[in-house]
Amino acid sequence: MSRLLERLLGRLPIGWLQLVHQRGRFAAALSGVAFANVLVFVQLGLMSSMGVSTVRPYQFFQSDILISAADANTLVDGGNVARQWMLQALADPDVVSGMGLFVAIVPWDRGDTDISLTTFGINPFQADFLAPDIAADIDMLQVQDAAILDRLARGLTREEAAAVRLHTPLSFETQGRTLTAYDTFAGGGGFGADGYLLVSDQTFLSLFPARSSGAPDHILLRLRPGAQPDAVANRLRGLIADRTLRIRSYSDAMDEEVRFQQTQRPTGVIFGFGVLIGILVGIVIVFQVLSADVADHMREYATFKAMGYGQGFFLGVVVEEAVILGVLGFIPGVIAGWAILTLMAEVTTLPLFISFGMAVTVFIGTVVFSALSGIIATRRLAAADPAELF
Amino acid sequence: MADDDISIRTSGLNHWFGTGEARKQALFDIGLRIARGSFIVMVGPSGSGKTTLLTLLGCLREVQEGSVVLLGQELRHATTAQSVRLRRRLGFIFQAHNLHESLTARQNVMMGLQVKGRLNRETADEAAAHVLSILGLSDRLDYLPANLSGGQNQRVAIGRALVGNPDVVLADEPTAALDWETAAKVVDLLKQLGQARGTTTVMVTHDNRILDRADRILTLQDGRLVADDSRRV
Numbered sequence: 001m002s003r004l005l006e007r008l009l010g011r012l013p014i015g016w017l018q019l020v021h022q023r024g025r026f027a028a029a030l031s032g033v034a035f036a037n038v039l040v041f042v043q044l045g046l047m048s049s050m051g052v053s054t055v056r057p058y059q060f061f062q063s064d065i066l067i068s069a070a071d072a073n074t075l076v077d078g079g080n081v082a083r084q085w086m087l088q089a090l091a092d093p094d095v096v097s098g099m100g101l102f103v104a105i106v107p108w109d110r111g112d113t114d115i116s117l118t119t120f121g122i123n124p125f126q127a128d129f130l131a132p133d134i135a136a137d138i139d140m141l142q143v144q145d146a147a148i149l150d151r152l153a154r155g156l157t158r159e160e161a162a163a164v165r166l167h168t169p170l171s172f173e174t175q176g177r178t179l180t181a182y183d184t185f186a187g188g189g190g191f192g193a194d195g196y197l198l199v200s201d202q203t204f205l206s207l208f209p210a211r212s213s214g215a216p217d218h219i220l221l222r223l224r225p226g227a228q229p230d231a232v233a234n235r236l237r238g239l240i241a242d243r244t245l246r247i248r249s250y251s252d253a254m255d256e257e258v259r260f261q262q263t264q265r266p267t268g269v270i271f272g273f274g275v276l277i278g279i280l281v282g283i284v285i286v287f288q289v290l291s292a293d294v295a296d297h298m299r300e301y302a303t304f305k306a307m308g309y310g311q312g313f314f315l316g317v318v319v320e321e322a323v324i325l326g327v328l329g330f331i332p333g334v335i336a337g338w339a340i341l342t343l344m345a346e347v348t349t350l351p352l353f354i355s356f357g358m359a360v361t362v363f364i365g366t367v368v369f370s371a372l373s374g375i376i377a378t379r380r381l382a383a384a385d386p387a388e389l390f
Numbered sequence: 391m392a393d394d395d396i397s398i399r400t401s402g403l404n405h406w407f408g409t410g411e412a413r414k415q416a417l418f419d420i421g422l423r424i425a426r427g428s429f430i431v432m433v434g435p436s437g438s439g440k441t442t443l444l445t446l447l448g449c450l451r452e453v454q455e456g457s458v459v460l461l462g463q464e465l466r467h468a469t470t471a472q473s474v475r476l477r478r479r480l481g482f483i484f485q486a487h488n489l490h491e492s493l494t495a496r497q498n499v500m501m502g503l504q505v506k507g508r509l510n511r512e513t514a515d516e517a518a519a520h521v522l523s524i525l526g527l528s529d530r531l532d533y534l535p536a537n538l539s540g541g542q543n544q545r546v547a548i549g550r551a552l553v554g555n556p557d558v559v560l561a562d563e564p565t566a567a568l569d570w571e572t573a574a575k576v577v578d579l580l581k582q583l584g585q586a587r588g589t590t591t592v593m594v595t596h597d598n599r600i601l602d603r604a605d606r607i608l609t610l611q612d613g614r615l616v617a618d619d620s621r622r623v
């Protein structure tokens with residue numbers, strides 16, 4: 001290591017030698033950097049899983065344009081949209097078909113645990129609006145009170161979920177009715193509810209008698225192949241009389257919701273704040289260690305100054321130390337972060353993991369912020385006065 | 391003497407410490423010409439200004455009044471970059487060794503070479519080992535300062551000052567930690583360098599035995615140069 005650094009730097013690797021000379025301080029600094037990394041990874045993991053789980057319900061459907069009420073920031077909490085606007089949209093030559101989408105939370109009392117499922121009411125005769133794996137089972141929903149259950153829902157064991165089949169269905173009471181799940185699909189717990197449930201619009205309306213078939217929560221539109229969703233959405237905004245509606249391409253709606261969740265919702269803001277705290281903790285620890293190190297070697301640095309070493313040399317030594325701390329602290333940090341996220345994923349069923357991009361970003365961030373704190377720490381060196389050495 | 395033969399020249403050099411009421415003059419009108427290759431010893435009672443003069447000659451302090459010409463360059467109003475560059479041509483030996491605790495003897499000595507540019511590992515290694523062997527430390531090359539005696543560390547510090555072939559060596563009581571035999575060896579080495587390479591040495595010391603070997607003895611008292619005894623010039 002020493003030789004490698006010497007080759008790299010073209011000088012004695014004083015930073016490295018200094019760090020390994022004081023093993024206790026070195027170890028403390030590394031655990032500090034690792035701790036900061038873990039903080040950042042956990043928060044980023046949560047944030048990205050929020051992105052993933054926000055996008056998840058969008059993936060149940062195949063649609064080009066989403067029409068929602070003005071106050072519907074997310075796919076899972078809509079507001080009523082009159083079905084007549086769907087008919088108006090169908091007048092556009094590029095719009096091929098439309099489907100009303102109902103959504104509400106359904107509680108499921110499972111004895112020791114109460115879970116809640118985000119329930120979508122769909123038209124079982126419009127399979128082309130559903131993702132292929134879901135579309136394959138959609139015929140079952142034509143039966144009143146039939147449901148397709150999220151096999152990844154929190155509170156449901158894998159064995160229970162795997163046992164749900166057409167001939168061994170799972171029934172449960174909710175909203176005063178008995179729903180029967182004949183099959184399952186891969187949904188996944190999110191930050192809102194514990195999982196998902198798919199039912200027909202008819203079943204949905206009997207679960208929620210106050211809702212009307214004339215006013216679904218969202219309207220999904222499919223376009224002629226080759227049509228531009230953004231252009232059509234633009235046209236529809238002019239065509240549809242209700243100017244309060246949000247008419248967006250399906251992918252725009254998805255992106256906007258991710259942004260909304262990460263920046264407007266308390267959870268998202270807290271995660272962002274957590275990342276900031278992690279970065280601050282890292283900066284403070286590296287700064288503390290390096291400036292203590294500088295303070296301990298004031299006389300030696302003053303001697304080097306007298307010998308003719310310039311500011312660039314000292315900056316180099318401290319940044320060398322900082323980069324070493326960043327690089328070596330990152331390794332235990334990423335391992336511990338990965339372990340913690342994996343454990344959390346196990347418990348919460350959230351899609352928590354460290355992506356390659358995330359690891360690279362955090363690595364670069366760690367090294368850059370370490371180097372910055374190192375640069376700040378060298379300010380103390382101005383006090384090293386070689387004239388005081390004799 | 392031609393200018394080429396003069397390493398250090400001062401004239402009308404005054405220096406003060408403190409400001410206002412506390413302002414106190416430490417040096418008065420010092421005028422000196424120090425020949426290249428000479429071995430100069432500076433003596434004087436405590437507080438007479440020896441260290442102050444040494445730091446001025448070594449570009450470690452700004453010249454306030456008067457002139458110091460070091461190796462042909464005027465230090466009054468010299469820029470930081472100029473003094474840093476000039477200091478690389480000097481060798482400093484302090485009373486305390488100030489070695490870097492995490493560097494071995496050899497590595498500490500190499501710091502005296504590295505300041506001149508990118509390190510060539512082989513030649514630097516060799517040069518450091520060579521200097522240390524002259525100072526009787528061949529068997530201590532890879533020891534850390536913590537594992538060496540005070541005298542050994544001081545010898546390493548001397549090696550660090552000499553390894554880069556300095557034009558001028560400035561030393562403040564460098565032999566305090568050394569036994570006489572070693573001190574004599576160091577003095578002989580410095581005098582030898584003076585003859586062979588024209589290295590000029592200015593050393594503050596109270597050791598009478600070293601005085602006997604000096605080419606010239608400068609005596610300071612209350613900030614004034616009161617005696618200038620040239621023995622061999």
Ligand SMILES: Nc1ncnc2c1ncn2[C@@H]1O[C@H](COP(=O)(O)OP(=O)(O)OP(=O)(O)O)[C@@H](O)[C@H]1O
Binds near residue numbers: 408437438440442
């Ligand atoms: N940094 C300083 N600030 C204020 N006064 C100083 C400073 N350094 C030296 N002096 C004063 O300048 C005068 C000369 O001090 P200097 O250290 O040069 O003497 P010296 O001959 O080296 O003494 P010693 O033999 O004790 O080392 C003294 O009166 C001292 O108090």
Ligand SMILES: [Mg+2]
Binds near residue numbers: 390440
């Ligand atoms: Mg002194």
